[in-house]
Amino acid sequence: MRKMLAVISITMLLLTTATAAFAAGTIKIGGLFAVTGPASFLGEPEKKTLELLANELNAKGGINGSKVEVVVYDTGGDATKAVQLANKLIKNDKVVAIVGPSTTGESMAVIPIAEKEQVPLISCAAGIKITDPVKKWVFKTPANDHVAAEKILIQAEKLKQKNIALITVSDSFGSSGREQLKQMAAKRGFKIVADEVYSPKDTDMTPQLTKIKAAKPDAIICWGTNPGPAIITRNIQQLGIKTQVYQSHGVASKKYIELATPQASEGIMLPAGKLAVFDLLKSSDPQAKLLKDYNTSYKKSYGVEASTFGGYAYDGFQLILAAVKKGATTPAQIRDGIEKNGRLVGVSGIFKMTPADHNGLDLGAFEMVRIVKGDWVIVK
Amino acid sequence: MELLNQVTQFVISGLATGSIYALIGLSFAIIFNSTGIINFAQGEFVMLGGVLTIFSLNVLQLPLAAAIVVAVAVTTVIGILFERLAIRPLKNATPLALIIITIGMSILIRGVVMLLWGKDTQALPAFSGTDPITVAGATLLPQHLWIFGVTVMVIVGCRLFFNHTISGKAMRACSFNRRAANLVGISVGRMVLFSFVISAAVGSLAGVIIAPLTMTAYDVGVMLGLKGFCAAIMGGMGSGLGTVLGGLILGTLESLGAGLISSGYKDAIAFFILLLILFIRPQGLFKKGETERV
Known part of the structure; x- marks a missing residue:
């Protein structure tokens, strides 16, 4: 009887851990990029970068034991489409955070949705009005103009x-x-x-x-x-x-x-x-190694040099990941996590996100x- | 003196840009006259000229002259396919339907080029150096002389072709009266095909000679096509001197407008003048009512 009980409890334990692992299963991150259309020079490297990073991460076994899945949609640089696709990412795909959109116009259009649905949005556009004034759920990775x-x-x-x-x-x-x-x-x-x-x-x-x-x-x-x-x-x-x-x-x-x-x-x-x-950077530069690695793996996968624009998506992904690494799983936890990331070395510069600064870059970028x-x- | 030098520079820059508009305008007019349709894929022929030359030069490693010939020839073949596959099969289509088809075609060509060669802007090396030439206190580049030269050649060529060859005369006959032309034994279909051949060749040639100056990418055709269309409208859709003058005037006004008034209103000035002409002289600047249209 005791043996039986032991077996049962072990099976139960296995089952529960299995379900827990299943629940942690995948972390879904959305991407909204202008892959085609006039802003495609931004969107294309952004999409490729996001996919590259996710593949690399999953090949290494994912993060905290769970895989990362990226869902990327092409907005064509159109703000109306960006809004529809943002809704789709949040409601159908149930992503925990969105990287993008690529342009300032699209970002401004998508911001009200991210705010309303309470999903962190990490814009890849440079316009200063995206994060000035600061919006609770909106961040951006390119340095301000x-x-x-x-x-x-x-x-x-x-x-x-x-x-x-x-x-x-x-x-x-x-x-x-x-x-x-x-x-x-x-x-x-x-x-x-x-x-x-x-x-x-x-x-x-x-x-x-x-x-x-x-x-x-x-x-x-x-x-x-x-x-x-x-x-x-x-x-x-x-x-x-x-x-x-x-x-x-x-x-x-x-x-x-x-x-x-x-x-x-x-x-x-x-x-x-x-x-x-x-x-040309000194080897003591904190970004030197990261930039070199990014360029090498981008070149290996796509045959062309990495661009600054792809870097915007790179940083967006890293910001989310840094928060996830510290245990954040829900959109709200990720948002708080990004603000508390502290110093994060990225492609566009060294980020120091605070509740008052959702860009976190300075002249050093x-x-x-x-x-x-x-x-x-x-x-x- | 200072101002005079400036104005000379504005005029010379404007004439150079205007010649490009004139060439593109001419290729619009040629198709319009034999088919009655406005070919909105004209700008794409221009783009193909530049993109294909760069491709032949860099990938096929051809010398520049051969690359240009290949680019113009391939574009011409595309023009023929376009007419055969998209225009001819529609026997009794209205001009409006045909115009919509040309718009569709332009999107298709642009898309295919984008997929094949990417979205990057590319530049062609200048044909004969980049050392500026000084003319009356203004400067221009050797490439501008190429543009002027080719424009003059094309105009003279068109004039000779339409006035002194059987095919050219037959095409003019079609533009006067298709039915009558058909009755005297002119194959209207073949003339339409001809018009596409000439127009694609002229358009792509324009694209080749401007590529060293303006650079090229899959989407340059749209704006150039629009400006060329304006030139053709100003000239009353004729394939003669009217369109050429239309192009030159448009280019010069743009340049003077940008230089003397405000660069922010450059395009607005050009299009405002276009509207004025359409209101006051809808038959074109240099036409006495309805006369010939070739």
């Missing part, structure tokens, strides 16, 4: 450039950058002598640059994503403008130098996320680099 703008202006200050000219793209990235630059330039005592814009699909910016040339600035700051800045760089060479040019972090990839040609881009400075220059002979050199 104003951090990059500040970095440029600090450099210009060092070189005693007082009169600056702006040329910005007329989309949300450009207008946000333009606003930040103007605000900060006024605060730091710069004089804006020209303020030009161009459309994302423009093919020739010589008219704007001719105007800028006539205004005789000490420095030109261009804010946009490819191909615009590359065309502008070539136009500047064509017009024989010798002024110092700054680009934004939006073109911090070798692709920009290739498009603009190394001759035309010689001497241009820009704030770059550390991933772009990981091989960027390195100022100069283009010399078609390659990056870190500006001291």
Whole structure:
């Protein structure tokens, strides 16, 4: 009888642990990315990164004994679709947290849903309004545009450039950058002598640059994503403008130098996320190893270099995981966990999330680099 | 003096951009005249020209001249397939239905190119260097001369073809009156096919010569197509000098608008002028009412 009881209790024990393990089963994380459409240069590496990370983690046996499952939907860069898919992720797939969306517009549209359904949303878009003012359930991993703008202006200050000219793209990235630059330039005592814009699909910016040339600035700051800045760089060479040019972090990839040609881009400075220059970092840099590992495994899986944009999803995933590692399983626990993660080394920088700061990055997120002979050199 | 130099630069930049619009406008007009449809996949022919040249150059390792020939030839074949598979099978379709088909076709071409070659912007090396040339205080690039040169050649070529060859005259006959042309033994179907061939070739050529300046990607065709369409409308959808002037005027106004008024309103200025022309002279700037349309 005692033997029988022992067997029964052992079986019971096994059963209960089995169910417990089953309940812990998988951790479902949602991804909302603009994999197709105009913002696909953001969404594609983000999706690939998220899938890569989940596969790597599961191959190592998962986290706390449970596997991670990622459910990724393609928003096509459309805010309406992003809202529908966010609902689907929360209600049908029952994810514990969402990484994405890729663009500021989509993120702003999805925020009310995350707030209402109480699911942590870790946006991969740069717009400052996503986390300013702070929303309880919303975080973001890219550094704010104003951090990059500040970095440029600090450099210009060092070189005693007082009169600056702006040329910005007329989309949300450009207008946000333009606003930040103007605000900060006024605060730091710069004089804006020209303020030009161009459309994302423009093919020739010589008219704007001719105007800028006539205004005789000490420095030109261009804010946009490819191909615009590359065309502008070539136009500047064509017009024989010798002024110092700054680009934004939006073109911090070798692709920009290739498009603009190394001759035309010689001497241009820009704030770059550390991933772009990981091989130039000192080995003592806390991010150096992580960046190298990320780039190696991304390259191994997809045959191309990892991009800063994929890094946004990388950081989102790590933020969630760090919280899960400490025992968080429900959306609410994960949210609290992210806020209490403390210092977390990521691709975009070193995160210090607090209840008052849901981005957690500072000026250290960027390195100022100069283009010399078609390659990056870190500006001291 | 300063201002004068600036204006010269605006005008020269505008003329260069305008020539591109003119070429694309011409290829719109050629198809419109023989079929009565506006081919909204025209911008995609332009994109194909650039993308295929880069592909032949980088992947097939062809020399530049051969790469250009391959790109134009392949685009022309795509134009033929387009006409054979999507336009011809519809015997009695209304022009509206055909226009919708061209829109569908443009989305299809864009999608296929995106899947095959990715979404990255690519650049073609300049044909003859990037050392700027100074003209009256303004600068332009050797590539701009290529654009001007090719535009002039295409215009002269079109003029000779439409006025001095049997096929060209037959195409004009179709545009005057399809039924009558058919009655005198002109194969209207073949002329429609011809128009697609010429238009695809001209469009892709435009795409090739601008790729070193403006770079190219799967989605550049949309805006270029739209601007080319504006040029054609300004010229009254004729394949002659009207469209060319339309393109040049559009390019110059854009550039002057951006330079002298505000770069924020650049496109608005161009489209405002387009609307004005449509209200005041719907037959085009340089036309005396209804005359020939080739």
